[in-house]
Amino acid sequence: MQTQSPSLIERLVNVPVIPVLEFSSVDEALHVSEALIGGGLPVLEITLRTPVALDAIKAVAAAFPQACVGAGTVLTAADLQAVGNAGAQFAVSPGLTPALAVAAQGAGVALLPGVATASEAMAAMEAGFKFLKFFPAEASGGVPMLKSLYGPFAQLRFCPTGGIDVARAPSYLALPNVVCVGGSWVVPKDAVAKGDWARIRTLAQEAAALRKSA
Structure with a gap:
């Protein structure tokens, strides 16, 4: 059962950080996205947590x-x-249900489903997924947990998200089963409130400079 296109991992190999975004307006989305892309982070996750998400x-x-x-x-x-x-090219879910796994078949949108345990990883594998979101990363054991999962699940790759910042990101990116990390630290709420797009661009540049060491 093939539910995931390898092109998603290929797009992320040289993108260490996926910004996790929550927008209150389309105008805000355009400004923030321009700053992130200009700073070297061209892969964006716009969450469905606000009424304007689809328009954004x-x-x-x-x-x-x-x-x-x-x-x-x-x-x-x-x-x-x-x-x-x-127009989304990929979708990220905090978990995975049988119905969502079925919907991903031929949906035209690559799905990155979330897992937090070995059992959930096995269920995702059975559904045809080999690239998974590890969520919530820090609360679910962080780097030590991902190291433990690598033994029995060396074929799986992860994008850990949840509680990760610029200080924690390098330890995740050093793991052989981590492709990239997700995080919202590159878009501080106060910077958005002030319209400080230059600061967001600088934070994006710093995040883009992070590179996998393994």
């Missing part, structure tokens, strides 16, 4: 065709269809 995905995907725009907090088959219609 559509606007950012249209304005920045060079970027890889994804949707986060995808919980249902309907969510998956909606983000695909909005």
Whole structure:
């Protein structure tokens, strides 16, 4: 059962950080995305946590065709269809249900499902997924947990998300089973409130400079 395109991992190999984004307006989404892409982070996860999320995905995907725009907090088959219609190239879910796994078949949107335990990783493997979100990363054991998962699941690759910042990211990126990390630290709320797009661009540059050491 093949539910995941290898092109998603290929796009992320040289992108150490996926910004996890929550927008209150389309205008905000465009400004922040421009700063992130300009700073070297062209893969974006716009979460479905606000009423403008789908409009933001559509606007950012249209304005920045060079970027890889994804949707986060995808919980249902309907969510998956909606983000695909909005132009998302990938979708991220905090967990995985049988219905969502079935919906990912031929959806045209690569799904990055979340897992936090060995049993959940096995279920995701059975559903055809080999690239997984490890969430919530810090609360679920962090780097030691991912090291433990590597033994029995060496074929799996992860994007850990949750509680990761610029200080913690390098230890995750050093792991052989980690492709990239997800995080919101590159878009501080106070910077957004002030319209300090230059600061966000600088933080993006710092994050983009992080590279896997293994």
